Amino acid sequence: MLIKVPSASDCKESDVTPESFYLSRRAVLGASLATLAVGSVPGWARAADMARYADVEASRAPGWLADKLAATQWGAVTVKDEAITPFKDATHYNNFYEFGADKGDPAQNAGALKTEPWSVVVDGEVDKPGRYALEDFMKPYQLEERIYRLRCVEAWSMVIPWIGFPISALLKQVEPTSKARFIRFETLQDPKSMPGQRSGFALIDWPYVEGLRLDEAMNPLAILAVGMYGRELANQNGAPLRLVVPWKYGFKSVKSIVRISLVSEQPKTTWQSIASDEYGFYANVNPTVDHPRWTQARERRLPSGLFSPNVRETQMFNGYSEQVASLYTGLDLRKNY
Numbered sequence: 001m002l003i004k005v006p007s008a009s010d011c012k013e014s015d016v017t018p019e020s021f022y023l024s025r026r027a028v029l030g031a032s033l034a035t036l037a038v039g040s041v042p043g044w045a046r047a048a049d050m051a052r053y054a055d056v057e058a059s060r061a062p063g064w065l066a067d068k069l070a071a072t073q074w075g076a077v078t079v080k081d082e083a084i085t086p087f088k089d090a091t092h093y094n095n096f097y098e099f100g101a102d103k104g105d106p107a108q109n110a111g112a113l114k115t116e117p118w119s120v121v122v123d124g125e126v127d128k129p130g131r132y133a134l135e136d137f138m139k140p141y142q143l144e145e146r147i148y149r150l151r152c153v154e155a156w157s158m159v160i161p162w163i164g165f166p167i168s169a170l171l172k173q174v175e176p177t178s179k180a181r182f183i184r185f186e187t188l189q190d191p192k193s194m195p196g197q198r199s200g201f202a203l204i205d206w207p208y209v210e211g212l213r214l215d216e217a218m219n220p221l222a223i224l225a226v227g228m229y230g231r232e233l234a235n236q237n238g239a240p241l242r243l244v245v246p247w248k249y250g251f252k253s254v255k256s257i258v259r260i261s262l263v264s265e266q267p268k269t270t271w272q273s274i275a276s277d278e279y280g281f282y283a284n285v286n287p288t289v290d291h292p293r294w295t296q297a298r299e300r301r302l303p304s305g306l307f308s309p310n311v312r313e314t315q316m317f318n319g320y321s322e323q324v325a326s327l328y329t330g331l332d333l334r335k336n337y
């Protein structure tokens with residue numbers, strides 16, 4: 001049974017399994033047995049700047065992406081006095097339910113995801129809709145390294161050096177119409193490569209969907225990422241294109257995006273659809289508004305172990321108040337969780 005009730009000494013991993021709480025472990029495990037992990041073909045490590053981080057697995061980026069990564073503006077946004085999470089932890093402790101409900105499942109199973117060729121559709125309320133090969137989609141953008149905190153609603157956190165570009169730059173390209181008020185993102189749906197989607201038991205209505213208000217998407221901190229740790233994204237982290245919104249709980253940062261739609265109505269998002277009393281549309285990191293089943297006042301910063309749990313106070317808007325608080329003036333954050 002997946003139900004686990006948090007104890008008084010919060011923030012132990014065993015206490016909090018909130019998101020997987022809603023998935024059928026039996027179904028997901030059964031499905032993943034049928035998937036053979038694709039052997040890791042040693043790649044030609046050209047690239048970018050993996051050398052700046054320890055123990056980073058060799059890059060296998062296609063040529064166009066390796067070129068773009070090499071031209072990244074390094075350290076464009078950083079986190080002061082907080083250690084970057086080791087690559088190994090960032091790539092082996094994941095939530096990506098398309099590949100299974102356990103933290104190690106994505107690393108095990110996401111090798112089956114084929115990220116090349118990849119296409120991205122931009123549609124809805126835009127003057128310039130289109131369907132692009134990822135390479136063409138990415139052409140206009142200068143990549144920047146953004147070292148951000150990532151705070152999962154399950155009360156663990158990491159510091160990850162992403163590589164991406166601001167969504168505001170995309171919006172400038174595609175020209176939203178006057179009716180556009182929200183932006184909606186959709187993950188790939190491909191049950192052949194995604195064992196979690198083959199399960200008839202999971203409560204998730206695939207594909208995984210997330211969204212932002214247009215003014216949130218315009219905030220300079222909101223990015224679409226194609227890389228991490230000086231290289232391309234690992235599949236389990238949402239290759240080849242994912243959202244990163246550092247002031248919101250991790251589930252907003254949707255992975256492996258195939259469709260971006262400008263819409264006039266607030267999109268129905270995945271976790272909201274599953275349990276709207278627990279997961280809201282806004283999902284701003286907020287230590288003063290607890291999850292109905294556990295406190296959000298603290299978090300375990302990974303790596304975290306039994307003898308060094310590495311617990312820290314959670315910060316309002318995950319430490320990005322200065323940049324984002326003004327987006328929410330007049331909004332009741334207790335109601336709009």
Ligand SMILES: Nc1nc2c(c(=O)[nH]1)N[C@H]1C(S)=C(S)[C@@H](COP(=O)(O)O)O[C@H]1N2
Pocket residue numbers: 019090093094095096097098150151152153187208236237238249250251252253254255256
């Ligand atoms: N498509 C998709 N995107 C997703 C998820 C998912 O299950 N499917 N999990 C979310 C959650 S709950 C978190 S905490 C982050 C984790 O990102 P990371 O594994 O790169 O750290 O991805 C988010 N994006």
Ligand SMILES: [Mo]
Pocket residue numbers: 019095151152153154249250251
């Ligand atoms: Mo999460």
